[in-house]
Amino acid sequence: MADRVTIDGPVGLRFRKQNVKNNASDQGKVIQLLAKIPKAQGGKSEEWRVPPLSGPNGNCPQFVADAIWDFQLFWKGKGHFQHIDGVVDPDKNTLAQLNMLALGTTPPKPPPGPSTPFVAPLKQNPMIILDGARAVERTTPIHPxxxxxxxxxxxxxxxxxxxxxxxxxxxxxxxxVEPYRFDDLNAHSSSTAAFQSVLFTxxxxxxxxxxxxCRADEILLHELIHLAENNYAAYGDVTGIRLEYARSDFLTVIGTNIYSSILGRGLRADHNEYKFMPSPFDADPSQxxxxxHDNYGLVHKFQRGMFDLFKIQPAAWNPFKFHTP
Structure with a gap:
């Protein structure tokens, strides 16, 4: 799948009058996107067989502003946009729609009710960004x-x-947080020096x-625990016990089990598929x-904040309460 086009600043005329940043390079990108989209989808491919040139920095040509407005108006009429302003903003709905159509993807039907952004900060914590733009690239496309x-x-x-x-x-x-693009019971998380990410649908x-x-909230919590411990991967399995935590999934599984126990849900055995915790561990967390013991010791030593957080949880199944460093 080709990479999405990104822009550094807004392009167009806000509400048909107000100038915005309009970098010449960004204008060119918007023109190229519109030139790939047929008139039947609000674009200019028939009219712009040879894409026109952009204007200078800070000056959006009227034909570009008109094309952006017409594109937004077209998709507003189909229920994909609620409010339009004549501008393509970085990481917003119009740019996502342009990218989607330029890649040859037919947009899935939008959800009913009030318009929802394609990209939005999480209501509870704005440091977490929900970016649904690539949901249309899934095995089964979903409207962003x-x-x-x-x-x-x-x-x-x-x-x-x-x-x-x-x-x-x-x-x-x-x-x-971005879409996980396959139709299976999985998700993924990663950490870099610059930011952390979760792929989840x-x-x-x-x-x-x-x-x-294996419920959506449990899977999401599992990945967030990975981020909380910065994808720590030094946990070990125990010889003779058929529970496998894949070196990096001890705290994610056990921490999610504590959450699930609070909710009265079943306990996951390990990171090998979604099996129930076997006896005697299911009934006796102390065992x-x-x-x-060594893995709980690693959590205590290297993830002390997480250890203390899990230990105080009022869950019927909570092995952290029984660990003695």
Whole structure:
């Protein structure tokens, strides 16, 4: 899939009159996008077989401003936009729609009700950005606004629990949440020096999911715990115990189990698919704390804030309460 076009500043005339930044290079990018989109989708491909030149820095030609306005008006009439202003802004709905159509993707039907942005800060923590623009590139395309709406709803569920809310509110670095683009029971997270990211699509997980650890809010919490411990990957498995935590998924699974226990949900055994925690560990968390003493010790040593947070949770299943450093 080709990369999305990005721009450094707004292009067009705000409300047909007000000038904006209008970098010449950004104008050129918008012109190229419009030139790839047919008239039947609000674009200019038939009219601009040879794309016209952009104006100088700070000066948007009238034909570009008109083309942007016409494009927005076209899609407003189809219910994809609610408010239009004649400007293509960086990381906003119009640019996402242009990219989508220029790549040859037919936009999925927008969700009913009030217009939802394609890109929006999380209501509970604006350091977390929900960017649904690439939802149309999924195996089963989803309208970006629908992805943002459902992802925000999942965060709402997560934040309805004290533990979930503390994990969400504890993110102090910039986090970008974007669509996971395959139709399977999975998600992904990563950390760099500049920012952290999560690939997640709530539509992959039925709200009545019976598999342990496999509801949308549980999957999202799992990935956020990865970010909280900066993808720590030195946990070990125990010889003779058939539980596998894949070196990086001990705290993510156990922490999510504590959340699930508070909600009366089943406990996930390990990181190998979505199996129920086996006996005797399912009924006696102290035995899990004993068997995996070294891993709990690593959490205590290197993730002390997380250790203390989990230990105080009022969950029926909470091995942290039984760990003695």
């Amino acid at each position: 606004a629908e992805w943002v709406r459902r992802t925000q709803e999942t965060f709402d569920i997560l934040c309805g629990n004290a533990l979930g809310r503390q994990i969400v509110m504890g993110r102090r670095r910039r986090v970008f 709530p539509h992959n997980f039925d709200s009545s999911q019976s598999k342990p650890g 899990h704390a004993t068997a995996f």
